[in-house]
Amino acid sequence: MVLIADMKTVIDLSSFNRRRVLLAGASLGAGLGFASLGGIRRAAAVLRLDVTQGNVQPMPVAITDFGPGSAGEAEMARNVSGIISANLKRCGLFAPIDPAAFIEKIVNSDAVPRFPDWRAINAQALVTGRLTRQGDGRLKAEFRLWDVFAGQQLAGQQYFTTPENWRRVAHIISDAIYERLTGEKGYFDSRIVFVDETGPKDRRVKRLAIMDQDSANLRYLTRGQDLVLTPRFNPSTQEITYMSYGQGDPRVLLLNIETGQSEVVGNFPGMTFAPRFSPDGQRVIMSLQQGGSSNLFVMDLRSRRTTRLTDTAAIDTSPSYSPNGQQICFESDRGGRQQIYVMGAGGGAAQRISFGEGSYSTPVWSPRGDFIAFTRQAGGKFGIGIMKPDGSGERVLTEGFHNEGPTFAPNGRVLMFFRDLGAGPSLYTIDVTGRNEQKVPTPSFASDPAWSPLLA
């Protein structure tokens, strides 16, 4: 976990990039030449065609085994390509091709692959790479991403890290591939914190647990004496805030994942719950219950000053900041049933945005800013859905006996939530398009997931 300083990205300036520059220059020249010709050509000679609909489908990608520098790294190298393949497959946007179909065997990842061989198996992108141990014991991982049909390199980078971080290197490479092929930031180099639940139903032990987004490297953050709920990540540091039923009233706590230190947020007379960080990580917004009503408060973590944001006789809770920190969405029953409202970050008038059937709760603003995810309860069913911040475009992604607690992946493309089919809760992911629902493997029952920001 201490590798961040050690890990650096080196833009590859090997012969290939020089070649690309040359190619780019040549094509530019050709382009200019063509443009001058174009002036002479009759425009009518060109057949013009508009293509206004595409076909979004998983892109077939060939991920070759990374070449090991020596026999010692052979297994690790194979595992790296395995993790990349699993990541890309899980996200639903790629379809890794079975290595058994590969025609060309990549021996030297620096050499230009035989593109016709890869076109023959319908690969659109090709990943090659190498893993070598440096003289100083560090691990050097390098990869190249090739566009098979255009016959050129799309990306090529190398990373240095300590050998125990080989999994993270695989995730970082996955993110680089994802970003170059989709145009969006990836989310593979991230973690999930959730409430691990063990034991019989009437005496559940709930512990905070953290794991990589691919369920690896699981560890527990609390011992299970206190009941814990609603863990949330700080968007800028490896810190979480959560709610704990210790002695007395439930309290909002801060926990540093690296050091294990925890502290109570604020010193309020009533019960505090539903905490969440501001996008800059400098403030925590939460609910404070006093009497029969609860209102929203925000606390500055440095000055420890608290500010009241709402003052109603209703129950205002589950606040979540917009990614620019200008607005807050929250749930409130001020209109009768629980609905979602949006107001300025400093408080003031709130505008209701949910008008569908049933009640709406646990709103979460996407890191992309384009959607607010929610839990909707209607007709005896719980559904997870998204709507735009102005309340339009509402879409329920999944519905069933019990679904709750959505949290966005760092790039806002995937939602994680928990589903309880009766026996106990489990974690699931689903694309914001409503496709590609998948169960997230956990050692036991799991609820209340929170997705971390990208680690790097």
Add this chain to the structure above:
Amino acid sequence: MNFRTSSIVSAGAHVAFLGWCVLTFSGKPLDAAPQSIPVDVISAEQFSQITKGVEKAKPKETPKPLVEKKADEPKPAPEPVEKVVEKKPEIKPTSEPKPQPPAKEEKKPEKKVEEKKPDPIAEALKKEEKKPEPKKKEVVKEQPKFDASKIAALLDKRAPQRQASAGQELSNAPSLGTAQGSAKTLSQSEIDALRARLMSLWNPPVGIKNPEDYIIRVRIQLKRDGTVGAPPMVLTSGHGILFETARDSAVRAVFRGAPYTMLRPETYDLWKDIEVTFDPRDMFRG
């Protein structure tokens, strides 16, 4: 009484007249039977393409004088006939000024018979025989020759009727230059097939937020066999990784679509140079 009856008659007549007026002059709705007419909206450019025809086709030269001269001179007899002779020899027997040669022949023998009897007749006969012969050969040659541009004409069973109704002058109506003729044009189904192929292969980046920024125009040079000749040229410029991804997805669709076998080699001139606009706005509209 008289006054009363006359007033009654008058009133009756007025009522009848007014009633007739009401019935007759009442506004009748225009009987616009709503017939749906299939309309293909095309641009001027497309129209010119459709009606352009192909350079190498023979009939291109003949039609112009024909039409022009017909328009200029109301007396079409001699010239068109000659042209018709050039093009479709079948008509020659009927239209060629055959009456003249026989007349000459008749006259000639009269004069020449006195001097040299056998030679001129033989010559004239030979001439007569020679003339039709080469023409017949041409006919034989041209008819079986397969010309793709005349497929429509070959399939058209009404050909003789058309000649008759249009008159001899227009029997050789130019096929090129008219939309209905067998001009070499890209059929709508070819263009649709090309578009459908690109649509099925275009996998635009899902992360597009402002689709109007990612409309990619690509110029493609195709070879006659439908393969991509040169690397597709992207005419749109932009920046950012999302633009690069959108650009790559368009170029990849072009590469993956090759060879474009739905395009006929006969119409190569029309599709050797294609500009495709990949427009994601419809896909990513909220």
